Amino acid sequence: MAGEQYLTATEGTHIERPENQCVYKIGIYGWRKRCLYLLVLLLLIILVVNLALTIWILKVMWFSPTGMGHLHVTKDGLRLEGESEFLFPLYAKEIHSRVFISDMIIKIDSSLLLQSTQNVTVNARNSDGEVTGRLKVGPQMVEVQSQQFQINSREGKSLFTVDEEEVVVGTDRLRVTGPEGALFEHSVETPLVTADPFQDLRLESPTRSLSMDAPRGVHIEAHAGEVEALSQMDIVLHSTDGTLVLDAETVCLPKLLQGTQAASGSSQGLYEICVCPDGKLYLSVAGAGTTCQEHSHICL
Structure with missing residues (x-):
């Protein structure tokens, strides 16, 4: 643009302006402008793609105001519906199956199932992280590692207790249903041993002796059968x-x-029972008087 000279109407003043005054353009033009527009367009595309991916992830993961998918956040903790798979250890204070409240009564309407292709292990740790108790359910064996293992009834009565010193069965009756009975490698202390109705009771020691001791006596009784004692060696009462x-x-x-x-x-077939000094019994022909001395050689 060509410069123009302006004269003021005020007398006595004279302002000179340069004849070749240049006016510079302000802004981005040319290839810089095209690059800027291309960068803005690229950022806009990335923004739209990120927004679409975020919406897709929210939809796929089933995010909602109450949780994610089958996992719901409640005031009592987390509620998980359906089957879920945990790839890493799960730490929780309490795990129970689904419950519902009806007439102010909490009821359980489904069972809790824990399964694994290898084994299921539940560990209890102290404040130092050391394992104090372990329950391991494997494909061939169930292993419990603890100082004491105890099974209680619904009323809280101890039914079965195991520790390093003893095994306590707290039920009124211990029933062994195996055809071979029960095998005890050491002594057994019990107030009563009985068989099922119409079944025989048999106490047997195949290779060693069988001893029954009691401080106030041993009572053996068969109401509708016989009592039979067999031994390869001696029977001592x-x-x-x-x-x-x-x-x-x-x-x-x-x-x-x-x-x-x-x-x-x-003697007409009559005999008397004689006793040797060592307790051995034998028969002697009955007579008018004792005849045990006549056959005392049997005691030798």
């Missing part, structure tokens, strides 16, 4: 302070040694 009573209508000792009857004897 011992009473420390008292007597041995065989209370029955008939007591049979069929295999006692029998003394020789005299040819002219008139």
Whole structure:
């Protein structure tokens, strides 16, 4: 643009202006302007793509004001519906199945299922991070690592307790249903051993001796059957302070040694029972007086 000269109407003043005054353009023109527009367009495209991806992630993950998908945040904690898979350890104070409140009563309407392709392990740790208790459910064995293992009833009664010293069964009756019975490698202390109705009770030690001891006596009773004691060696009935009573209508000792009857004897098949100093019993032919001395050689 060509410069113009202006003259003031005021007399006595004269202002000179340069004849070749240049006017500079302000702004971005040319290739810089095109690059700027291209950069703004690229940023706008990235913004739209990010917004679309955010909306897609929110839709895929099922985000809502109450949680994410089947995971809902409540005032009592987290509520998870359906089946879920945890790839890393899960730390929680309490885990229980779905509950609902009906008439101010909390009820459980579904079971809690924990499953794994390998094993399920539940650990209890102290404040130092050390494992104090462990429950491991594997494909072949269930392992419990703790100082004491206890099973309680719904009322809180101890049913089964195991520790390093003893095993306590707190039920009124312990039933063993295996066909081979129960095997005890050491002593067993119990007030009563009984069989099911119409079943035989058998106490057996295949390779060693069987001993039953009680401070106030051992009572063996069969209401509708026989009591039979078999042994490869000796059967010893011992009473420390008292007597041995065989209370029955008939007591049979069929295999006692029998003394020789005299040819002219008139015992009419009657015998008397003799006792050796070591407690051995034998039969002697009955006579007018005792005949045990005549067969005392049996005690030798």
